[in-house]
Amino acid sequence: MERNDEMLVRGSQVPEPDELDLKTREAIGNFKASVHAWSDAMVSRPRKEPQQAARKTWRLTPGWVLGCFVFVGAVGGGLYQNHHQQELARIAAVREAEQQRQIAAERARQEEDLLAKVDSDISREVPSAMEPLAALMTDEESK
């Protein structure tokens, strides 16, 4: 950087504004006068910008508010719809499960009844297994 600066400085001659050639002096003089005139005009102009800016802001505000409402409505509606569908699906699943459980319970009850009926139909009264022996023992003892 220092080296660049040194290179820049070497051989640079800057004439005073009065020492410039006529064309350049005139052009730069007009340029300076123009910048001064522009700046003076801007400094002394009535300051309407903040009001205009405020008005512009107010003009923009309803648009923004409406836009926000539409956005919030769209997003909220979508979310509500999604939530509603999930809720319906959950209720349907619960109902389905309850129905299945009832069907299973009914089937179990029917099977149980059927088994009980079969048991009662085919069961017969059988003598006690020890009865003949008991009769024999009684006879021997009497002898």
Next chain:
Amino acid sequence: MAACTALEPMTKATADQLAEQDFESVVATHRAQIFRFLLASTRDVDLAETLTQDCFLKAHRNWSGFRGESSAMTWLMRIAINLQKDNWRNRRLQFWRQTRANAVDVDEASDWLPSGERSAEQQMLAREQVANVWRSVDKLSGRQRTVFLLRFVEELELKEIADATGLSEGTVKAHLSRALSRVRTDLGEK
């Protein structure tokens, strides 16, 4: 000791009041010049106004730290140059924005001429010259432009430009020489 303590707040208040008055006079004296430099640098009236406000706000905050090593104008100009640089850097970073969104074009800027006793032809010639200088200034590097404007629009001395830009006097000369050579070449080509 007690007297000192009792007097101290009053003295400080008076000093603050004096400093405030000083600052107000500094604002009144240099505001137009700072605005003009920023306007010429940016060609954007709103931006120049904002940067001028920022410049004096920053200066007010640091007014107690200003020790008068350079003139108040040089000090303010230095703040303005730094603000302008920061602004340019920020805008360049925000690449999706058009960098010169509110800047007026060269022809519009050249419309401003002092109302003097000139013929229509002279006015037209002067406008043409001003537009050419604007076009030429547009092509300069940031430093060259700053140095050129400070020298030929604000008519600062080389030492003052060096103080305001933080460059050495030799570097200022070099930038100025190059800027002037560019402007001369461009004017000669027309």
